[in-house]
Amino acid sequence: MDVVARARNLLLAPKMEWPVIAAEATSVETIYRGYVAWLAAIGPVATFFGTSLVGFGGVRIGLFSGLLFAILSYAASLVIVYVVALVVDRLAPSFDGTSDFLNAFKLVAYSMTAAWLAGIFAVIPPLAIFGLLGLYSIYLLFTGVPVLMRAPQDKALIYTIAIILIGIVINFVVSAILSRLFSAPYLPAA
Numbered sequence: 001m002d003v004v005a006r007a008r009n010l011l012l013a014p015k016m017e018w019p020v021i022a023a024e025a026t027s028v029e030t031i032y033r034g035y036v037a038w039l040a041a042i043g044p045v046a047t048f049f050g051t052s053l054v055g056f057g058g059v060r061i062g063l064f065s066g067l068l069f070a071i072l073s074y075a076a077s078l079v080i081v082y083v084v085a086l087v088v089d090r091l092a093p094s095f096d097g098t099s100d101f102l103n104a105f106k107l108v109a110y111s112m113t114a115a116w117l118a119g120i121f122a123v124i125p126p127l128a129i130f131g132l133l134g135l136y137s138i139y140l141l142f143t144g145v146p147v148l149m150r151a152p153q154d155k156a157l158i159y160t161i162a163i164i165l166i167g168i169v170i171n172f173v174v175s176a177i178l179s180r181l182f183s184a185p186y187l188p189a190a
Helices: 003-012 014-023 028-039 042-054 063-095 101-111 113-123 125-148 153-182
Strands: none
Touching: 003 014, 003 028, 003 113, 014 101, 014 125, 028 063, 028 101, 028 113, 042 063, 042 113, 042 125, 063 101, 063 153, 101 125, 113 125, 125 153
16 A cells, blocks of 8 residues: 555545545555554654754753653554544444444544644644644545445434544543643653
């Protein structure tokens, strides 16, 4: 799988790319190694450089803390993709879709493309606001739900909303855990 071509096709022509993805004979492991592992690293690496090396307004996070946060954020991203895919799979019958974990994983992994790519803006902290471009991932998710989960078009919107809300809760819990870890007194101060 060509990561660049896949990302470009998803961003520019998602309605044409989702059927290609649906037809691919692949595995969760292959998608993790060939796509997710690379794109999920963009945000944490950019954030590390932006907060620990570049800084903003003369404030920088210590190298150790920044690196530790980047590693934990990256690991959390990998776990979140899997957990959200489990939820997408379990929810499918509730929205007249077809339960298929591999397709659910494809949907979650590939729909995150815009969000992961938008993470690059964190390399320069004042540009981090452009990370909002990652919201295009919601559209990617919406266009992929009927194709991969075989949900009827009239239920695709509500299914997408349910996925997003559950994803927000999962991300909130993970963020709270990471925040708690980084407010621990044993970490070096910025």
